[in-house]
Structure formats: structure tokens, C-alpha cells
Amino acid sequence: MTTAELNTSTSFEQWAGQAASRAAAAGETPAFAERRRAAAEVMRSLVLPTRADELWRRTDFRTLEAALPALDPFVTPTLSDNLNLLPAALLERLGENALCPPIVVQVDGGTAFERSTDSLEQQGVIVCSLDRAVREHADKLEAHYGTMLGDDVDWYTAAGSALRSGGAFVYVPDGVEAAEPIRIAQWISRPGVLAAPRTVIVLGRGAKAVVVDEQSSVTAEGISLHVGAVEAFLGDESKLAYATLQDWGRNVYHYSNHRARVGHNAELQWVQTMLGSRMAKANSYFDLAGAGAQAFVHGFMFGDQRQHFHLHTLQRHLVDHTTSDLLIKCCLKDRARSIYQGLIQVSEGAQRTDAYQANRNLLLSDTARADSIPGLEILANDVRCTHGATIGHVDDEQLYYLMARGLPRREAQRLVVEGFFAPVLDRIPLDDVREQLRHEIEHKLG
Amino acid sequence: MSTAETSTLGSKDEYTEKYGFHDADQYVFKARKGLDRTIVEQISQMKGEPQWMLDYRLKALDIFYKKPMPMWGGDVAAINFDDIYYYVKPTTDEVKSWDDVPADMKRTFDKLGIPEAEQKFLSGVGAQYDSEVVYHKIKESLEKQGVIFLSADHGLRDHEELFKEYFGTIIPSTDNKFAALNSAVWSGGSFIYVPKGVHVDVPLQAYFRINTKDMGQFERTLIIVDEGAYVHYVEGCTAPTYSSDSLHSAVVEIIVKRGGRCRYTTIQNWSSNVYNLVTKRAVAYADATMEWVDGNLGSKLTMKYPAVILKEPGAHGEILSIAFAGKDQHQDAGGKVTHAAPNTTSKIVSKSISKDGGRAGYRGLIKVQKGAVHSRSTVQCDALILDPESRSDTYPYMEIEEDQVSIGHEATVSKIGDEQIFYLQSRGIGKDEAAAMIVSGFIEPIVKELPMEYAVEMNRLIQLQMEGSVG
Numbered sequence: 001m002t003t004a005e006l007n008t009s010t011s012f013e014q015w016a017g018q019a020a021s022r023a024a025a026a027g028e029t030p031a032f033a034e035r036r037r038a039a040a041e042v043m044r045s046l047v048l049p050t051r052a053d054e055l056w057r058r059t060d061f062r063t064l065e066a067a068l069p070a071l072d073p074f075v076t077p078t079l080s081d082n083l084n085l086l087p088a089a090l091l092e093r094l095g096e097n098a099l100c101p102p103i104v105v106q107v108d109g110g111t112a113f114e115r116s117t118d119s120l121e122q123q124g125v126i127v128c129s130l131d132r133a134v135r136e137h138a139d140k141l142e143a144h145y146g147t148m149l150g151d152d153v154d155w156y157t158a159a160g161s162a163l164r165s166g167g168a169f170v171y172v173p174d175g176v177e178a179a180e181p182i183r184i185a186q187w188i189s190r191p192g193v194l195a196a197p198r199t200v201i202v203l204g205r206g207a208k209a210v211v212v213d214e215q216s217s218v219t220a221e222g223i224s225l226h227v228g229a230v231e232a233f234l235g236d237e238s239k240l241a242y243a244t245l246q247d248w249g250r251n252v253y254h255y256s257n258h259r260a261r262v263g264h265n266a267e268l269q270w271v272q273t274m275l276g277s278r279m280a281k282a283n284s285y286f287d288l289a290g291a292g293a294q295a296f297v298h299g300f301m302f303g304d305q306r307q308h309f310h311l312h313t314l315q316r317h318l319v320d321h322t323t324s325d326l327l328i329k330c331c332l333k334d335r336a337r338s339i340y341q342g343l344i345q346v347s348e349g350a351q352r353t354d355a356y357q358a359n360r361n362l363l364l365s366d367t368a369r370a371d372s373i374p375g376l377e378i379l380a381n382d383v384r385c386t387h388g389a390t391i392g393h394v395d396d397e398q399l400y401y402l403m404a405r406g407l408p409r410r411e412a413q414r415l416v417v418e419g420f421f422a423p424v425l426d427r428i429p430l431d432d433v434r435e436q437l438r439h440e441i442e443h444k445l446g
Numbered sequence: 447m448s449t450a451e452t453s454t455l456g457s458k459d460e461y462t463e464k465y466g467f468h469d470a471d472q473y474v475f476k477a478r479k480g481l482d483r484t485i486v487e488q489i490s491q492m493k494g495e496p497q498w499m500l501d502y503r504l505k506a507l508d509i510f511y512k513k514p515m516p517m518w519g520g521d522v523a524a525i526n527f528d529d530i531y532y533y534v535k536p537t538t539d540e541v542k543s544w545d546d547v548p549a550d551m552k553r554t555f556d557k558l559g560i561p562e563a564e565q566k567f568l569s570g571v572g573a574q575y576d577s578e579v580v581y582h583k584i585k586e587s588l589e590k591q592g593v594i595f596l597s598a599d600h601g602l603r604d605h606e607e608l609f610k611e612y613f614g615t616i617i618p619s620t621d622n623k624f625a626a627l628n629s630a631v632w633s634g635g636s637f638i639y640v641p642k643g644v645h646v647d648v649p650l651q652a653y654f655r656i657n658t659k660d661m662g663q664f665e666r667t668l669i670i671v672d673e674g675a676y677v678h679y680v681e682g683c684t685a686p687t688y689s690s691d692s693l694h695s696a697v698v699e700i701i702v703k704r705g706g707r708c709r710y711t712t713i714q715n716w717s718s719n720v721y722n723l724v725t726k727r728a729v730a731y732a733d734a735t736m737e738w739v740d741g742n743l744g745s746k747l748t749m750k751y752p753a754v755i756l757k758e759p760g761a762h763g764e765i766l767s768i769a770f771a772g773k774d775q776h777q778d779a780g781g782k783v784t785h786a787a788p789n790t791t792s793k794i795v796s797k798s799i800s801k802d803g804g805r806a807g808y809r810g811l812i813k814v815q816k817g818a819v820h821s822r823s824t825v826q827c828d829a830l831i832l833d834p835e836s837r838s839d840t841y842p843y844m845e846i847e848e849d850q851v852s853i854g855h856e857a858t859v860s861k862i863g864d865e866q867i868f869y870l871q872s873r874g875i876g877k878d879e880a881a882a883m884i885v886s887g888f889i890e891p892i893v894k895e896l897p898m899e900y901a902v903e904m905n906r907l908i909q910l911q912m913e914g915s916v917g
Binding site for chain 1: 816819836842850851855859
């Protein structure tokens with residue numbers, strides 16, 4: 001065992017104990033205390049991921065690992081009912097519209113602000129911090145929490161579960177269409193933070209909701225780590241539009257696991273973007289679990305400087321007559337690197353599956369690097385499964401066309417890149433969030 | 447040993463009848479089962495090899511011990527390295543006249559149609575029986591032009607300098623566990639040298655046959671195509687259907703120099719008790735072309751990914767792969783191309799078919815190294831799954847470190863369309879025949895690249911496999 005590992009293990013041992021006692025003091029129920037204890041147990045049984053693990057072979061977190069013991073998993077904000085007490089930069093980021101809708105705001109390792117609205121409450125819709133849900137809605141939460149995302153995925157996942165800090169809970173009862181889009185905002189206020197929130201979204205039969213999850217921070221000196229976890233349950237005939245938009249400052253390492261289960265005749269519209277962070281790694285798994293289930297997944301990554309993005313998606317067709325359609329776009333500048341690793345799995349007996357997976361990569365510099373690893377594992381025969389991947393540079397003919405119309409090269413390139421991202425941007429459910437992203441992309445293009 | 451041990455695997459009766467027989471064991475030397483330094487020394491001594499080769503073998507043996515088993519792809523855990531004959535010398539020496547081949551073996555190869563094929567359409571033939579090449583012949587006209595076509599053992603004996611210069615340079619023994627194993631115990635295989643500008647217009651062929659039970663065949667092939675030269679090498683493989691497993695672990699190294707072209711065609715039809723774990727790699731220099739045509743129909747498990755390294759500008763690589771997995775078969779086929787220089791191009795076409803619970807797949811890598819600007823590559827993988835019990839996998843890897851490139855990958859998995867069957871049936875064609883026609887059409891882009899006789903054979907093999915497939 002290296003010194004770094006040793007330090008890590010002792011720090012984490014202390015942290016796990018501290019997390020448990022803090023949670024008890026905050027009124028966490030015994031059932032959830034038990035979950036923390038079990039997760040800490042799993043964490044002890046695992047070592048930090050190595051290159052021998054196929055999902056970690058291309059992402060090297062060693063710089064983070066060296067800094068891990070010095071991070072603080074217990075930086076908590078004061079919970080306030082005054083939105084204006086939130087950090088100014090965060091408020092600016094959220095925009096004016098943040099003042100109205102239902103929102104849960106997480107700052108560092110805790111919830112800083114949470115608000116539902118009267119109309120939602122009348123509908124029986126729950127929008128609250130996960131900590132409140134543990135105390136007040138345990139009946140609804142317990143049946144779902146942790147059922148899709150186990151602690152044994154890897155060391156980080158187990159640690160995130162043992163040290164869970166904050167997160168949000170969204171619950172929409174049967175037959176209800178949530179009256180307003182729901183926002184979740186996550187912010188890291190300073191370096192040295194370890195944040196590990198978990199979000200659980202539950203839609204009852206025939207329920208409908210729009211949820212936007214924004215993660216951002218101002219770049220600071222010194223490493224922070226965000227270990228995220230999201231579980232989304234779509235009941236039969238429900239419909240969820242969910243967008244997770246990652247724009248952390250350049251000092252943040254990000255690792256998250258997303259799981260969604262789509263029931264009979266339910267529909268998932270999923271958007272995932274990666275713009276920020278120093279290194280980001282995300283695993284997004286979609287279970288098509290009921291006949292007629294549909295999942296539409298759109299994502300993009302835009303990296304510059306030495307950013308490193310690693311996205312792994314899994315489209316699991318567990319039963320017959322299900323559909324998934326996935327498009328991941330990636331554009332890289334400077335020395336940025338991306339890895340897209342995608343797999344379509346069709347289970348035995350999952351006949352009439354229609355699955356599509358496309359990965360398009362645009363390289364803007366000769367020092368950028370994109371790896372694309374799309375895959376198919378098909379155990380049924382009456383299926384239509386297709387995937388495609390391309391890697392290339394900005395088409396000279398397109399540039400020529402635009403430049404021939406008087407646009408300078410730079411401007412022409414900007415237009416091409418914007419056009420490249422447009423199909424994904426169009427899928428973002430909230431207008432102001434979409435505009436914000438468009439702005440970020442332009443800013444990044446320079 | 448008695449002939450009573452011949453197959454109990456009744457699923458492919460035709461295979462058993464045509465290829466599944468085996469001769470009574472008659473060998474001049476058979477090393478004991480298992481692998482250690484003594485066996486390796488014995489093999490080297492039997493062959494009267496130079497010291498450097500023995501050293502190379504022993505070093506490779508150490509590497510083999512140290513390397514872990516691959517944890518991906520197929521299940522190789524059942525291979526018991528101690529229960530294999532690593533060297534079985536069937537006869538005193540290889541001969542150049544068909545009449546001198548021992549009667550038993552002659553009967554084997556006659557049944558497989560080797561001498562007949564040689565007379566009809568080949569420039570040269572090699573036939574390997576267990577560990578050694580027993581027959582080797584090349585047309586005189588080619589020999590006069592300086593073309594060398596020998597068993598690898600004779601290549602080492604007669605052309606040591608040339609052999610040593612290239613041997614192990616493309617696939618070092620450290621490459622993977624099975625390459626290390628081959629490097630330690632290799633025997634047989636072909637050594638080919640085509641001098642500058644020489645165009646060998648009809649194919650050279652090698653035929654590989656495993657006869658002994660629990661046998662490991664470890665042939666080693668080295669092909670050097672000099673500047674502007676051309677050669678097409680074809681290999682075929684069969685084995686008796688024994689109830690216990692055999693191991694075939696070959697290493698093939700190819701060097702194609704400036705402007706040269708090499709095509710390497712494999713029709714692998716091992717019986718379904720053979721583990722086929724083969725490392726094949728070629729280096730193509732400026733404006734050279736390397737083409738792998740790889741047909742995998744037999745074996746229990748095949749893990750084989752022919753590779754091309756495009757080392758200098760203008761080099762071109764092509765991999766055409768067919769994998770057909772029937773009952774109890776796993777074909778983990780594919781290909782690898784490394785673009786290491788500017789203006790290099792590559793194309794991979796893979797067609798896989800799985801049936802009766804078989805598992806067929808494509809596993810591939812396209813790598814574009816820094817500086818390999820204006821590289822272009824397309825990969826197309828199509829899979830047909832013929833019944834609900836079968837499985838198809840596609841694992842294409844793309845690692846791109848350069849922006850001025852164009853890389854594309856497309857893959858589809860589907861079943862035979864009901865409309866297609868209906869269309870053919872409405873024209874009076876039976877259901878089985880219709881399915882076989884559709885499969886033939888599916889693999890046609892690759893079959894058409896085979897020499898005529900092989901294309902016919904391939905189609906026949908597919909039809910055999912397809913019998914009774916649509917129920």
C-alpha cells in the first residue's frame with residue numbers, strides 16, 4: 001500500500017464515522033443510518049479503481065487521489081429561506097427566473113435553499129432536499145433509494161454513499177403532470193470540498209415532469225471533488241424530461257452515476273452535457289424495463305485546454321418492444337481529451353427491440369484526442385440495433401462555403417460548431433437554461 | 447489409440463464425415479504432455495536449431511509464465527496447459543514429391559483435396575500435419591525468380607540471416623500470453639520471401655491439419671514482400687472432432703515493403719473442439735497494401751484480430767472478416783489498424799452470423815497516432831442473428847489523436863427480414879433455401895474477394911451450416 005492509499009484509508013475511516021454521527025444528529029432515520037454503515041463496509045472492501053478496470057482504463061484520477069485525504073466532506077452551508085443569501089456568483093448563474101420556480105439549491109456538502117410552490121403542493125408533488133425527504137417522506141423514498149445504483153459499483157460510489165451530503169428528492173404522484181419545471185442547482189463555493197449528493201426522482205403511473213439539474217462553480221485554486229448519484233424511476237405511462245448540465249470550475253474533479261428505469265409505455269427524454277471541470281467521468285445507464293418503454297438520450301461534451309471527459313452509457317433493453325435512441329456529440333479544442341464508451345445490451349427474449357446509438361466527434365486541434373467505443377451485445381434475434389461513430393475535423397468544404405460568403409475563418413468555424421451542437425441544444429427543456437448553455441459554448445469557442 | 451474416439455458431437459455430421467476423421471497415430475517423436483524448459487529444449491534440439499533460437503524460445507517461455515490469461519473476449523479458463531502435447535513430429539522430414547508422403551497422411555490430404563488443388567490453381571503448397579510440415583512444393587518458375595516458399599523450420603535452416611532479421615520483429619513474444627507460448631514452442635508454418643517486383647499471380651497455399659488428440663499446434667508464419675512485389679497466401683485448417691479439446695495458437699508476421707501488396711486469406715474450419723487463439727499482424731510501408739481476408743467458420747472459440755500497422759505514408763490496410771458461430775461456438779473475430787503515418791487509409795468490413803445459440807462478434811481497434819494527418823478509415827460491421835438463442839457482440843474501439851482525419855464506423859444487427867423470405871417464397875423457393883440465399887447475399891461482399899474455388903467452398907460451407915435453420 002502506498003502512502004497516499006494509507007492516508008486515504010485512514011481519512012476515510014474517520015470520515016465514515018463522522019458522517020454517521022453527523023447524520024444521526026441531523027435526525028436521519030435508523031434505516032438510512034444502516035445504509036451509510038453498509039456503504040462504508042463496501043468502501044472498506046474496495047480499493048481505488050485501477051487501470052485493470054475496463055471503465056477506469058482511460059481515466060486517470062491519480063492527481064485527485066493524492067489530494068483526496070486533504071479534502072473536506074463536511075463543508076455545509078446554512079440552510080436559509082432567503083434566496084438572496086446564496087453566493088452572488090451562483091445567483092447570477094441561476095438568472096432571474098430562479099426566483100420563481102420550485103428549486104433545491106445545494107452548496108458544497110449540503111442544502112442551502114429549498115422551495116416548492118403552492119401549485120405543486122396542491123398536486124401532491126414533492127420537491128425537497130434529500131435530507132428532508134429522509135425525515136419526512138421516508139415511506140416514498142425508501143422503496144426506491146439505492147435500488148438501481150448499488151454501492152459496489154466502485155470505491156468512489158461506495159464512498160459517495162457512505163458520505164452522502166445533500167441531494168434532492170422529486171416525487172410526482174400517479175396521474176399528475178407537475179405544473180412547473182423543477183430545478184436542482186449544485187454549487188461548490190471554495191476549493192478543498194468533497195460533495196456527494198444523491199438525487200432521487202420518482203414518477204408515478206401516468207405522471208409527467210420536467211427536471212433540470214445544473215452543476216456549476218467558479219474556478220478556484222485547489223482541487224474539489226463532486227461525486228454525484230442520480231436515480232430516476234419512471235412509472236408505467238409516465239414521462240420525464242431530465243437534463244443534467246455539468247459546468248464545474250476547472251479545479252473540480254467530477255464523477256457521477258446516473259440510473260434511469262423506464263416502465264411500460266413510459267418515455268424518458270434525457271439530456272446530459274459536459275462543459276466544465278478538470279476531469280469528468282459519468283456513467284449513465286438506461287433500463288428499458290417495461291414493454292413500450294422509450295428512452296431518448298442526447299448529450300454533448302465540449303472540452304478545451306487539458307480537460308478530460310469520459311462518458312459511459314448503457315442502453316439496457318430488458319423486455320420486448322422497447323426503443324432507445326442515443327446521440328452523443330463531442331467537440332474538442334486544444335489538448336482536450338474525450339472518451340465515449342457506449343453499449344447497447346439486448347437481453348434474451350427482448351424481441352422487437354429498436355435501439356440506436358450515434359457518437360459524433362469533431363476535433364478542432366491536432367493535439368486533441370477522442371476515443372470512441374460504441375458496442376453492441378445482442379441476445380435476441382428479432383431486433384433492429386444500429387450504431388455509428390465518426391471522428392473528424394471541421395469540413396473544409398463547409399468552411400469554404402461560409403468563407404466564400406464573406407465570413408472570416410473564425411466566424412465560419414464558430415457557425416459550424418454551433419450547428420454541430422444544435423440538435424442537442426434544441427432538446428434542453430428550459431429556454432433560459434438553453435440560452436445559458438449556448439452562451440457558454442460561444443464563450444468556450446473564444 | 448483407437449479410432450473409436452472420433453467425435454460424439456453429432457451436430458455437424460457432414461463435418462465429421464468430410465474432415466472429422468483421423469488417422470491412427472503414427473509419429474516418429476511425440477514429446478510428453480505438458481510444458482517446461484525440458485520440452486522447449488527438446489523441440490529445439492530435435493530441429494537442430496541455432497543457439498539464438500533456443501535462447502529466444504526459453505525467454506519466451508518465461509514471458510508466457512508471467513503473462514496473465516486474457517480476461518476479456520472468450521472463455522479460455524478451461525484450457526489446461528499441462529494436458530497438451532506441444533510437439534508431435536509425424537514423419538522424418540518434409541518431402542517435395544507427393545509420392546513420398548507417408549500413405550496415411552497422403553490419404554488425409556487427398557481427402558481434403560490438397561494435391562488436386564495444387565495442380566489446378568496454386569503456385570505452391572505446404573501441408574502441415576500436427577507439429578511439422580510434411581510436404582512442401584513451389585513452382586519452379588517462381589523458384590527461379592527467387593521466390594522462397596518453405597516451412598518456417600526450413601526457412602530458418604536455409605535462410606538464417608533473412609529469417610533472423612525479421613523473426614519476432616512484428617509480434618514480439620511479450621505481445622500477449624499466446625504469442626509468448628507460440629514463441630516458446632513454435633513448429634512448422636510458412637516462410638515466404640517475394641523479391642522486389644516479383645508478382646506471384648496465383649496463390650500460395652498452406653494447409654494445417656491437427657491429427658493427434660490433445661494436440662497443440664503452434665505454427666509460425668513469416669512473410670516478407672519486397673518492394674513492388676505481390677503475393678496471395680491462402681491457408682485452410684481442419685481437425686478431427688475429438689471429445690477433448692485441442693489448442694491452435696499461431697503467430698503470423700508479415701512485412702510489406704514500399705509499393706508491395708500482400709493478401710492473406712484464411713478459411714478456418716477447425717472442428718468444434720479446437721481453441722483457436724491466433725496473433726496476426728502486418729506492417730505496411732510506403733504505398734504498400736496489406737489485405738486480410740479472414741473467414742472463421744469452425745473452432746470452439748476463436749480469438750483472432752488480424753492487424754495492420756500503416757507505418758509510412760500512402761499505406762493501405764484492409765480487413766474483411768466473416769464469422770459464423772453455430773452451436774457451442776464463440777467467434778470473437780475482428781481486426782486492428784494503426785495509422786502511424788500521414789495519408790494512410792484503411793477499411794474494415796465485418797459480417798457475422800450467429801445461429802443455434804452460437805455467439806459471433808466483432809472486436810476491433812482503429813488507432814490514429816499523432817502526426818498521421820489525412821488518415822481515413824471506415825469500419826462496417828453487420829450482424830445477422832438467426833434465432834432467439836444466439837448472440838451477437840460488437841466492440842469497436844476508436845482512438846484518435848489527430849484532427850485532420852476522417853474516421854467512420856457503422857454497425858447493424860438484425861435478423862433475416864420476413865419480407866425478404868416472403869419475397870423469395872412467393873417465387874417458389876423453399877424457406878430454408880431462401881434463408882441460405884439471404885445469408886449468401888449477406889456475406890457476398892467478402893466471398894467475392896476469395897479465389898473462385900474457395901468462394902464455392904465457402905458458400906457450400908455456409909449452406910451446410912444453414913440447413914434447417916428456419917423453422
